[in-house]
Amino acid sequence: MSIRNVIPNAFTSFNLVFGCLAIIEIFEGRLENVIYYTVLSGIVDFFDGFLARLLKSASNIGKDLDSLADMVSFGVVPALVMYQLLQISAPGTYWPYLAVLIVVMSGLRLAKFNNDERQSDRFFGLPTPANAFLIISLAHLATDGILWEVVNNWQVLVGITLIMSILLVIDIPMMAFKFKQYGWKGNELKYIFLIITIIMALTLQLVAVPLIIVLYITGSVLAYVFSLKL
Numbered sequence: 001m002s003i004r005n006v007i008p009n010a011f012t013s014f015n016l017v018f019g020c021l022a023i024i025e026i027f028e029g030r031l032e033n034v035i036y037y038t039v040l041s042g043i044v045d046f047f048d049g050f051l052a053r054l055l056k057s058a059s060n061i062g063k064d065l066d067s068l069a070d071m072v073s074f075g076v077v078p079a080l081v082m083y084q085l086l087q088i089s090a091p092g093t094y095w096p097y098l099a100v101l102i103v104v105m106s107g108l109r110l111a112k113f114n115n116d117e118r119q120s121d122r123f124f125g126l127p128t129p130a131n132a133f134l135i136i137s138l139a140h141l142a143t144d145g146i147l148w149e150v151v152n153n154w155q156v157l158v159g160i161t162l163i164m165s166i167l168l169v170i171d172i173p174m175m176a177f178k179f180k181q182y183g184w185k186g187n188e189l190k191y192i193f194l195i196i197t198i199i200m201a202l203t204l205q206l207v208a209v210p211l212i213i214v215l216y217i218t219g220s221v222l223a224y225v226f227s228l229k230l
Helices: 003-027 031-054 060-089 095-114 128-143 154-169 188-225
Strands: none
Touching: 003 031, 003 060, 031 060, 031 128, 060 095, 060 128, 060 154, 095 128, 095 154, 128 154, 128 188
């Protein structure tokens, strides 16, 4: 294996490491820390693909390793977080087990991505990191006392679980930030979204995370409805 393959695969492996550390935080009851490991997973997940394209070192091993790491960091982790939230809001019921649906749908989403040639410049179905960031950010905000009344409502959590699980596998195009060229023309929606995201992140900080994910989903669906280029 050449050094060109080792570099992106090393980043992918760090994605897996951060996912495992997030799981440990969940087991230790520190839900407020999970978001930080998920952010780190998201950063290295972006750079492993970026480096693979830059170094022209994409491989089947790297592709499979990436999906396995994503399954842990963006599939198992948000499911365990949702399980814990449902345990708090609906103790003594079977509702917490519904969180397993997130794992199943994330697995289907990743398998679909690996075998769908249409997803070279856009996604079909919600990317697993977007789903993970929404759920984990809500848990983080709840532990900080923000949105606690919303997150502590088991009906809301069940609704989020079902809706996000469906979005993971629905055959609707979603925006992907894989630029074939960096000019404004043809990338208008991507640049507008990035500008809004930066402004929201600077002004609202972590509160912006779930809002950005909702904006991403809404914008992608509206672009699909009105036949706009993503």
